[in-house]
Amino acid sequence: MTPQHEDRSGEAWRAELAAALNALPTAEFLDVMRQVLPVQAANDADPAFRNVLMLVEVSTDPDDGDVEQRVVAWPDRVHYGGGLGTYQGLCEEGTCAGCGRTVTSNAKRAVCPLCGTNCRLT
Numbered sequence: 001m002t003p004q005h006e007d008r009s010g011e012a013w014r015a016e017l018a019a020a021l022n023a024l025p026t027a028e029f030l031d032v033m034r035q036v037l038p039v040q041a042a043n044d045a046d047p048a049f050r051n052v053l054m055l056v057e058v059s060t061d062p063d064d065g066d067v068e069q070r071v072v073a074w075p076d077r078v079h080y081g082g083g084l085g086t087y088q089g090l091c092e093e094g095t096c097a098g099c100g101r102t103v104t105s106n107a108k109r110a111v112c113p114l115c116g117t118n119c120r121l122t
């Protein structure tokens with residue numbers, strides 16, 4: 001399903017766009033978000049701050065209520081020669097050497113959206 005409505009501000013068009021995004025494999029969804037979220041953040045930016053709009057995966061342990069947060073890193077297209085790494089869910093994880101945050105991605109080689117560091121995940 002490709003959004004092709006003439007009126008691109010309407011609810012029907014947004015629903016089609018959401019359906020198209022939901023149909024993407026994780027690797028492709030993350031690559032689209034890599035192209036969208038920084039632009040949206042720049043549009044809303046307060047010049048007094050460096051704002052980053054990014055995805056965060058949050059897991060809650062049902063037994064003890066512990067909450068874990070992982071920054072979702074973009075597949076490293078340079079490393080993969082324009083590709084997106086392995087087509088799988090957010091199965092790779094590690095610590096970003098640049099900002100120290102826990103990151104996750106579909107790809108073993110990913111770029112932290114917060115600091116831009118190339119991460120090696122396992």
Ligand SMILES: [Zn+2]
Pocket residue numbers: 096097098099100101112113114115116117
């Ligand atoms: Zn980082």
